[in-house]
Amino acid sequence: MDCEKQAARLKRIQEMEFVAVELNLYLDTHPCDEEAINDYNCAVQALRKLVEDYEEEYGPLIHFGMGGYSGEPWQWSQGPWPWQL
Template sequence: MKLDRQRALLRKVQEMEFVAVELNLYLDTHPCDQEALHDYNCAVEMLNKYKEKYQAEFGPLLNFGFGGPSREPWQWVQGPWPWEL
């Protein structure tokens, strides 16, 4: 089902956001940890791929231009919105 795929992909976005934020916080106190820096860069790359995939299939994650261009019709008002899943 489309809604199940949407939820699963949104979950991947959320998971990678969590990983990226946690690694960011760790790197704030351990800036010379090369392994953590590598992990952070990989997490950000995966996060961006998941976001692009989500937005290509289901529309923008954020409004006000942060989610990339919109297709016709205006997608932001078409639900469910990401926080409604």
Template sequence: MDRNKQMAMLEKVLEIQFVAIELNLYLDTHPCDQDALNDYNCAVELLMKLRAEYEECFGPLFHFGWSPIRGREWQWAEGPWPWEM
């Protein structure tokens, strides 16, 4: 497992997740801002893509229904936890 690649991919996921959360909060108070809505939709689409790529390489990022099971084995407890990297 390439730890540097894993960290780089995880950092990118977290960056885009932060953008999506911030835009979500902004849209709570500015629901008619079409530019922000477009940015939010782009961020969410990118986040889903990056998360899928990460999970394909390193296993699930989320639990409780957020990540489908790939293959035939439960992978949640496999590999290092985010705080162990």
């Protein structure tokens, strides 16, 4: 079912956001850890790709100019919204 596929893709985005946030917090106290910086950069790149792919198929994840361009019709109003899955 398409809703299950969409939910699985959202879960993957959430997992990668968690990784990026945890690495960010770690780097706040270990700013010279080159391996962690590399891991963080890889996580951010992967997260951007996951979000880009998701938004291309399902529409914007966030509103207020942060979700990129909208197709026609206005995609933000098309459901289900990410938090409704």
